[in-house]
Amino acid sequence: MSDTQPRRRRRRPAVSCTLCRRRKIRCNRETPCSNCTRSRSSVCEYETLPVSPHRSRESERDEASSTTTSTTVPVLEMESMRNRVTLLEKEVENSLRRMIRSAPQRPSTADTPVSSIETAESRIGGTFYIHHGNPALGQSPNIHRSLTHKKRMYGQSHWMNMSVVMVKDIAEMIDGHARDPSTQEFSEKVFSGMHKCKRIARLVKSQREPPWPCPPTPELPPKNIADDLVDCYLRTCESVYRILHIPSFKRSYEAIWVTDNEIDSTFLVQLKLVLAIAAAVYNNNFTLRPSAMRWVHEAETFLANPHLKHRLNIQYIQIYCLQLLARQSAAVGEDMVFISTGNLIRSAMFLGLHRDPAHLPARTIFANEMHRRLWNTIIELCLQASIYGGCPPLLSQDDFDTQPAGNFDDDQLGSNEAIARPETCLTQSSVSIILRKTFPARLAITRFLNNFTSTGSYEETLQLDSDLRTGYKTLRDDLRAFDPSNGNLPSDFQIRVLDTIMNRYLCGVHTPFFVPALTDTKYAYSRKAVFDTALKMWYATFPVSEDIGVSPSNGTTTPMRDDFQRMVTCGHGFMRSATMQSIMMIAVEMRTQLQEDDGLFPTPLRRDLLAIIKEAVSWSIWCMEAGETNVKGHVFVCLMRAYTQGLAKGLGKGELARMLVEASHDALQRGMELLERMIQNEVPEQDQAGLGSLSLDDLTPEMLADWQSIVSHVVRVCLSRRANIL
Template identity: 35%
Template sequence: MRCNRGSPCSNCMRARKGDCVYENPSPAERSTTGQDRVADIGGDFNAFLSLPTPEDLVASANSGLPGASTGAASSSTGAPTPVSQSSVQELDILRNRLRQLESQLSSTTAAPSQSHVSTPASTLETSSSRLGGTFHLHSQGQHVGALATPRAISHKSRFFGQSHFVCGLPLLRDIIEAIDQYATETSGLVVAVQKCKTMAKRIKALRAPAWPTPLTAELASKAVCDSLVECYLEGIEKVYRILHIPTFRNKYDALWTSDVESDRDFVAQLKLVLALGATTYDDNFSLRASAVQWIYEVQTWISEPEFKSRLGVQFLQTNILLVLAREMVSVGGESSWIACGSLLRIAVSMGLHRDPALLSKTTTMACEMRRRLWNTILELCLQSSLSSGGPPMITEREFDTEPPRNFDDDQIIIDGATSRPDSVFTQVSTPRALRMTFASRLKVVKLLNDLRSGQSYQETLRLDAELKASYKEANRVLKDCKKGQNSPTEFELSVGDFIMRRYLCALHFPYYGLSLQEPSYAFSRKMTVESAFRMWSTESSDSAGGATSPDKQQFARLVTCSSGFFRLSVWQSSILLVLELRSTVQEDDGFSLAPVRPDLLNVMEDSKSWNLRTIEAGETNIKGYLMLSILMAQIKGIMRHLSETEIVESIVKAGEEAMQDALVVFESLLAQLQPEGTEIQDLQEIDLTFTDDWDSLMVDDFLDDGVSDPMAWIF
């Protein structure tokens, strides 16, 4: 009979032996896998089930007593005999053994799901160069013989998912390796880059006020403030609903007419509105230094250790504005993805993830403001996840807050107001339309950045169809609104289309590199290029010349003067289109008399001009301009059928010329920022005896410009 390995075991108990002795198992026997352990425990359970039941044991014990045939009562009234005492002990042992087996089985079966994350099979490829540093490319083969799909990039302590543009690094590998052969600490390109870095640091230092910077009531002139407020309300506020506009305007007007001391909470909110409005105030972001000052003041104020007493709607509004302002004005190095995660947790702690209808009864305005703020936070979290390559860290199961209802701002002041039908355009119609696409966009980002995502190409195609269907429905709703008295502005339509194209491009971009070698991915190549072209056209339409509508001008300023999601997306689209041009040139067999994609040739020239305009508007990151310049030189060299050596020489020369262009702009910016009476340091006097090598110069220093700017990861 099988031993149940109890102490004592069942066999020894029947034989009336007091002790059991077990042989020590061999090391091989002791080192069992989790499945073997479950099997052993299952065997113990089978042995346990084969034992007599407690009722059988009691009956067996009673059968040995005198008078058992007359009933159990006679045995239960007397003193226990040795046999009955043994039976009770055996029952206790069996109960204890059952508890042990249940506990072991539970811990053994539960442990794998708690300690192990099931991830798709992946390979790790390490790429090192003096220009690019050391990067680890995490790839995934979908089936035997398939080309590897890039899943993520890691560099030192940083890890970025597939939606981050740096995962396209393999597309630039040839150009990095070519320059790597030339780059030395004394080469002209390295010296020029170091000069740009030195001047860029000086510019940023002159812009930044002292820390901490106390919040003051000092503002720009009323005329300037009025213009900045309108820039904000007619731009960013139309897409990201944060403020109740009538309430904000009342407080703003009172600020200029009342003799009462200003409310510090509102002053902080106003300064962030002014900073955001400054990004579209003019073509060169002339108020950048003031915007930085205002953000520093609010950051100092919000860092004061008075959190709990401030936890309310106005404080949350200010936090949202601060996250947006820091990203769009490029203040500080904190990733917007991290900042949005903190923002999300503040909102959850306030209960915004629960629909107001499920909470205590409150006013219509309170309900709708909570829904609007939650909707805006969801949008910002998703966009930051897409840009940073981090997982969204939220699912639709974790909240039940409904989308904002179709109210204008003046309606929600009235309790019991009825929302308007979708066909009537209101001040929340555009955010509501974007919310209709939220579920499909969330699936896209999860597919790209989720660690457990296997990402088959069929799933990509399925999400492509779902994303397009949701956008088609949202677009239909907005088009229906255009038939009424009020309609969405051109700015709102441009932003909505731009956002959707960005997600569509991100969905297919992982297969773009594969499509250059494998025709079965041609659809992804087509969708990537088309989406990039649509995003780029939103900027190029303003620079084409001729009369420009205010809405188009405002969007063009947004993508040129601001930092963050919109400018980065335009830059990425321009790089993608230039890469497509390079691939087209390389694939050209020379038999066609027509020029190679004249539309892409125009994009190449226009994108370089646009990147230079971003530097003239105050951008100190010159990597985008440098990358486009050397790509252009490579393409022109291929078209002229130059040798590899000649192409490398032209690439390096183009890089040096690009850095000289940037230096001219930086000198002009420094002249404006330097205190009166001081002279700009001559570039020849800049210390170029580097203590860092080329790898540190191009990787660590470039990447440490601020992780809030994902463009910093292009090298």
């Protein structure tokens, strides 16, 4: 349109009140209009509502196109109602504002609603805070997501996360028995005995700990013992977690004994870590534990050197991997290994191990294969530390592209023309290659269990279960496909380790739904899966379901244990926690079956399950004879055995509580005997003065107070002597 052309005015709809239309005069369309105001007319009616000046042109067009209402509404009355509603809304809003300003300020609970945290407290176990699912993240509030105990948070994969829920009723019965005046005195002896055992354990551990810092020394055990330890390591851990190049390591090891030259400090640290790992499977009672702990502390001092740049290489990564395994074997801060794996994986990435050698400058086959082997071990240690510690893996498939190692024997890597052997031929790397194939499925399960943003839905649980079972079937087929004519078959130790690892993840993915499955048939598959995998993990440790023997202190001898049984008895970490979790799940399943029985006569216990619980009691004694200072594990399995036996006999709640307290008393008495034996063997005689030989029946509150002061004094003396050494 040209600028000179006049603009057309939009015609406004001819809307007039009844009076103006009848008199045929112009209406200003107000409410009331000016004509009605001058004529003092009480009613100003419109057939169509007037258009307010502030309304848009679109609204005017809509109102113009609307049909004329058949019934007229008094506009003045309607406007009055609108004003009253507006006034009331403003009054309500002002009242709410005054209430909010006058209310006391409270801390925000939007992030952690109080209703999502359940407190479980008992004198025998302490205080636990159970965190339920957050519906805002799509999680079910009936599922336990994590557990806080002693300022530490454990995710769903940690065995303690479910144990508190499952034994809650046992703890409540014991606490109730302690509050009963007629039985309070006997119950208090149990709690006092627990306190005394803890004090003795602190004394023993303070004596075992070497001074810090602990610089590496050239001292080594005699050659015959060192040879046996090196063989133990190579046939156990190294056969699953590839870290060393065995021919190179053996050459350096033999050179130590034939030359008088000064030993390279880096290789010496590496060798001592190998000896420390093997010490846990050297004999039944872990007689080399003090030496193993010292070797671990020496390696920790070596790694703590702030001048790291000049030594950051492949050998440093090997030492770090060995250090993590040795800490779990010798129980040196084994529950903190998850923290150290973060440093390991970042150091490896700093060296480029997370990138496949195909994307790096050309190197020898030896360098490329050691690169891939070490990265495979690093991510495996990271995943197992996450499951063991109940923490997120902090690793994803997008963080690396390093391929699995080739199927080479170590002696092949000396030639650049070496060709990988077929998959049906067993090599020194075959087991680690097979395990690596299941890594994606196991990583997904770990993230599902321990990432706080995971929905934790049952549908995803079933999908993860299906994926892992598919990988498990492939793993079994690969192990069975080895041709005996081309090489040896996998060892019994390797097969049992792989079986325990796979079943630990299968059990873990269903564990969150195990407790709901005890009352809700919708999760019945999870209940069956947890129980089946728990049995498999136990039978991987003790393949024959029969009595595994009694303690040598009872006058008889135990059968010779194999490498895997020694690993889960003398050592700590992933494998031992899997065995402990299997016991707990089996005991809870037995308890539930007895509680579900609605017959007239008590149901007899399954002999195979009862045999496992009896074996578990013997196994817990083995652990303490091998140097375990925490008596709670032994008390726990004894309580589970007494509880299932009491339910099978149909005992009432009062009798069952008394039976549990007596079982705790007997277990603590047995544990105290083993701890006092440790004191006699490991604590110098001058530091044992005043400890005496006490039993739980002799304890009184006054004696307990004296006992605490005596032990505190002994601990201070030990620590001061260690400080003087420094």
